[in-house]
Amino acid sequence: MENRILHSVTGLFHSADEITQAAKEVNKAGYKKFDIHTPYPVHGLEKAMKLKRSTLGYIAFILSAIGAISAILLMWWTMSVSYPLNISGKPFFSLPAFVPIMFELAVLTASVVGVVLMLTIFFRFPNHSHPLHDTEYMKAVSSDKYGMVIESDDPQFDIDKAKSFLSSIGATDIGEVYWDNNELTAKKTIFDKKFIFGLVGLAIIVSGGTYWLLNKAMFKEPFNWMMYQQKLSAQSPTTFFKDGFSMREPVEGTVARGYMPYPYPADSAVLAEKYLVNPLEPTVANLNAGKAKFNTFCSPCHDYHGTGQSRLNGQFPNPPSLQSDRVRNWKDGHIFHIITMGQNTMPSYAKTVNETERWQIVLYVRALERAMNAKLEDLK
Amino acid sequence: MSSDIILYEKKSLPSKVTIIGGILLVLGVVLSVLSFGADNLRAYYNLIVTLTMLYSVGLGALFLVALEYVTSADWSVPFRRITEIVAGLIFIIPLVSIPLLLNLDTIFVWLNPELLHTDSYVAGKAPYLNTNFFIIRTLLVFAIMFGFYYVLAGRSFKQDKTKDPSVNKLTSRLSAFFIPIFAISITLVSMDWVMSLEPKWFSTIFGVYYFAGSVLAALSTVTFISIVLYQNGYLSKYIKEDHFYNLGALMFAFVVFWAYIAFSQFMLIWYANIPDETAWYMHRAGSWYYISIGLIFVKFAIPFLILVTRYAKSNLLVLKIVSVWIFLAHYYDLYWMIMPDYTIKTASNSPVYSWFELSTPLIVVGFVIVVFMLIAKNKNLMPVGDPKFKKGLEFHL
Numbered sequence: 001m002e003n004r005i006l007h008s009v010t011g012l013f014h015s016a017d018e019i020t021q022a023a024k025e026v027n028k029a030g031y032k033k034f035d036i037h038t039p040y041p042v043h044g045l046e047k048a049m050k051l052k053r054s055t056l057g058y059i060a061f062i063l064s065a066i067g068a069i070s071a072i073l074l075m076w077w078t079m080s081v082s083y084p085l086n087i088s089g090k091p092f093f094s095l096p097a098f099v100p101i102m103f104e105l106a107v108l109t110a111s112v113v114g115v116v117l118m119l120t121i122f123f124r125f126p127n128h129s130h131p132l133h134d135t136e137y138m139k140a141v142s143s144d145k146y147g148m149v150i151e152s153d154d155p156q157f158d159i160d161k162a163k164s165f166l167s168s169i170g171a172t173d174i175g176e177v178y179w180d181n182n183e184l185t186a187k188k189t190i191f192d193k194k195f196i197f198g199l200v201g202l203a204i205i206v207s208g209g210t211y212w213l214l215n216k217a218m219f220k221e222p223f224n225w226m227m228y229q230q231k232l233s234a235q236s237p238t239t240f241f242k243d244g245f246s247m248r249e250p251v252e253g254t255v256a257r258g259y260m261p262y263p264y265p266a267d268s269a270v271l272a273e274k275y276l277v278n279p280l281e282p283t284v285a286n287l288n289a290g291k292a293k294f295n296t297f298c299s300p301c302h303d304y305h306g307t308g309q310s311r312l313n314g315q316f317p318n319p320p321s322l323q324s325d326r327v328r329n330w331k332d333g334h335i336f337h338i339i340t341m342g343q344n345t346m347p348s349y350a351k352t353v354n355e356t357e358r359w360q361i362v363l364y365v366r367a368l369e370r371a372m373n374a375k376l377e378d379l380k
Numbered sequence: 381m382s383s384d385i386i387l388y389e390k391k392s393l394p395s396k397v398t399i400i401g402g403i404l405l406v407l408g409v410v411l412s413v414l415s416f417g418a419d420n421l422r423a424y425y426n427l428i429v430t431l432t433m434l435y436s437v438g439l440g441a442l443f444l445v446a447l448e449y450v451t452s453a454d455w456s457v458p459f460r461r462i463t464e465i466v467a468g469l470i471f472i473i474p475l476v477s478i479p480l481l482l483n484l485d486t487i488f489v490w491l492n493p494e495l496l497h498t499d500s501y502v503a504g505k506a507p508y509l510n511t512n513f514f515i516i517r518t519l520l521v522f523a524i525m526f527g528f529y530y531v532l533a534g535r536s537f538k539q540d541k542t543k544d545p546s547v548n549k550l551t552s553r554l555s556a557f558f559i560p561i562f563a564i565s566i567t568l569v570s571m572d573w574v575m576s577l578e579p580k581w582f583s584t585i586f587g588v589y590y591f592a593g594s595v596l597a598a599l600s601t602v603t604f605i606s607i608v609l610y611q612n613g614y615l616s617k618y619i620k621e622d623h624f625y626n627l628g629a630l631m632f633a634f635v636v637f638w639a640y641i642a643f644s645q646f647m648l649i650w651y652a653n654i655p656d657e658t659a660w661y662m663h664r665a666g667s668w669y670y671i672s673i674g675l676i677f678v679k680f681a682i683p684f685l686i687l688v689t690r691y692a693k694s695n696l697l698v699l700k701i702v703s704v705w706i707f708l709a710h711y712y713d714l715y716w717m718i719m720p721d722y723t724i725k726t727a728s729n730s731p732v733y734s735w736f737e738l739s740t741p742l743i744v745v746g747f748v749i750v751v752f753m754l755i756a757k758n759k760n761l762m763p764v765g766d767p768k769f770k771k772g773l774e775f776h777l
Contacts, residue, residue, distance in 0.1 A: 043776055043777055061688075088651075088653060090653075096647050096650050097647070097651065099643065
């Protein structure tokens with residue numbers, strides 16, 4: 001008994017008016033370290049206790065401002081810098097859509113950080129006990145009584161004087177509250193094994209349980225009406241047609257959109273040279289378009305300048321040079337024919353570049369030839 | 381406080397104030413009449429602003445009376461008589477609406493026979509938007525206002541002498557009945573007089589938007605009058621700054637509520653981006669842009685930042701300034717809601733403000749003062765017969 005350290009002297013009152021009066025008296029008597037507990041907030045008690053005005057409002061304001069600013073920074077970064085998404089044609093930074101999130105995050109930050117700060121600063125977080133807990137006094141003030149405690153670390157504290165003072169202002173059930181020795185000596189750290197394992201275990205159970213519940217137990221395939229419909233899949237067998245193929249031959253005489261039949265067989269380049277004339281003018285636009293296609297499709301073998309000494313030199317048989325006199329003397333139709341039908345190892349490019357593009361490439365090849373064999377009068 | 385202490389003693393109000401109110405009123409009416417000579421349509425639009433402002437203050441004050449009964453609040457009992465007298469402003473409303481009701485076809489495009497013929501959208505609303513039904517709705521709102529004013533305020537006036545505590549039970553029940561009816565009537569007012577100016581546009585939250593502004597206007601009027609009367613010793617000296625703190629807190633709450641509703645309306649329309657709905661805001665963009673942006677600051681940001689501190693809510697000078705500010709902000713809001721439609725009709729679509737528009741604040745302030753002085757003449761300024769009166773005075777934070 002003698003080893004126990006006194007925490008405070010307690011007394012009970014029976015009405016809100018009594019406790020308000022008592023708060024004034026205790027101030028008058030000069031006590032500094034006292035506290036009052038009531039079952040509900042009593043109006044006017046703060047004033048009677050002469051408490052300093054709470055700074056909670058300012059702290060909450062700053063916290064919510066931080067929340068709102070970080071929300072808008074987050075959305076500015078994600079929505080308009082890092083990964084801009086076009087959402088129904090709105091600007092990437094559209095404030096009206098961000099306001100609700102700013103508001104929510106402001107409220108969330110103020111409340112959550114506020115509570116965490118309260119737990120750490122005032123309750124000294126790893127600590128989870130207080131001598132007043134589990135006392136008869138606390139039971140009384142949390143049901144129907146109004147209590148006052150005068151703490152022993154008050155500068156003018158004296159146990160007998162405090163007791164007689166409490167009874168002089170009308171308190172009943174005057175008692176003493178002691179620190180619990182076990183609580184005082186117990187080590188309280190955040191990195192307590194039980195606490196950390198409990199926390200991690202809780203996190204795993206909650207997140208795993210949520211995952212299992214949402215993704216396994218309650219899983220339903222979304223939008224499966226497109227996945228499981230009666231349809232034919234390309235290149236897979238079917239029982240719908242007699243021959244068992246899903247893919248059908250087009251009806252005889254079908255012509256693909258934009259397809260123009262090419263009348264000259266592969267070995268009749270002479271005919272093509274005779275009858276085909278380049279319909280395009282060597283304008284800058286045509287030459288540039290031809291250059292783009294030439295560089296993409298022709299240059300791998302023919303080289304950027306048509307010399308045939310390309311970056312694939314040695315890996316394939318070298319194509320003949322486009323700068324040779326033979327090619328230079330060909331008419332445009334011959335080159336067009338070779339692009340269309342192919343020659344030797346060169347395949348047909350009819351499916352890769354369309355007719356106009358082929359003529360543009362021909363124009364560009366002509367320009368290359370002239371550039372490599374420039375004459376003095378070209379400078380004029 | 382023992383019972384032999386006199387809580388409240390009636391002092392007669394100075395007639396000087398009535399004269400000032402009368403001068404303002406006459407000036408406003410003269411300006412209004414002159415404006416009818418200069419620009420008929422613009423004068424009608426200004427008269428709508430005046431009318432909706434009067435509805436806001438009068439009907440809003442009646443709502444505040446009912447709100448006190450329903451919540452059985454103690455702190456607001458000392459101010460209830462002032463609220464009741466301010467609610468007497470509703471008797472002016474028929475007077476102001478007569479010139480408008482007689483000329484509905486010049487004001488509202490939904491009565492334009494050509495438009496009714498060509499525009500199926502407007503023609504489809506004809507069963508609701510037509511002269512007869514419009515007048516029926518207006519009269520219905522009048523009947524609701526006067527009926528409930530007679531019961532809620534009239535019983536309270538009589539209670540001063542009878543001191544009959546059973547009156548409160550009846551008025552509390554009637555108030556609970558009144559509030560949903562009030563919600564319908566203020567929605568009708570806002571839809572008929574403001575929303576139907578642009579008959580193709582609609583917003584289901586519009587009634588709530590107008591309600592939020594109306595309560596602000598009524599509350600700021602009551603706050604201002606209460607503080608002025610208190611400072612000049614016409615009210616009980618037992619009123620504390622705690623009472624005024626609560627008035628300030630309620631104003632603060634409604635400032636936030638108004639912003640919440642205004643933003644809800646804007647954001648949904650902005651996000652859906654449907655031309656029918658965005659048209660209303662597009663009419664307030666362009667040359668009205670800065671006035672629209674200004675509304676955010678005038679009616680929300682500035683009063684919010686002022687009222688957010690505890691100091692401002694318990695300082696009478698700050699409260700007086702803020703209540704005048706909010707009253708004018710509601711006028712700004714109504715001007716912003718109503719006048720752009722006039723500028724569309726005249727094809728200029730740029731903001732107008734000159735002596736035409738000045739008639740509205742003069743008439744409204746003039747009516748508030750004159751009506752208040754006339755009703756308050758033979759009445760106590762505090763509900764001395766209310767059983768909660770003493771408890772209300774004893775209220776502290």
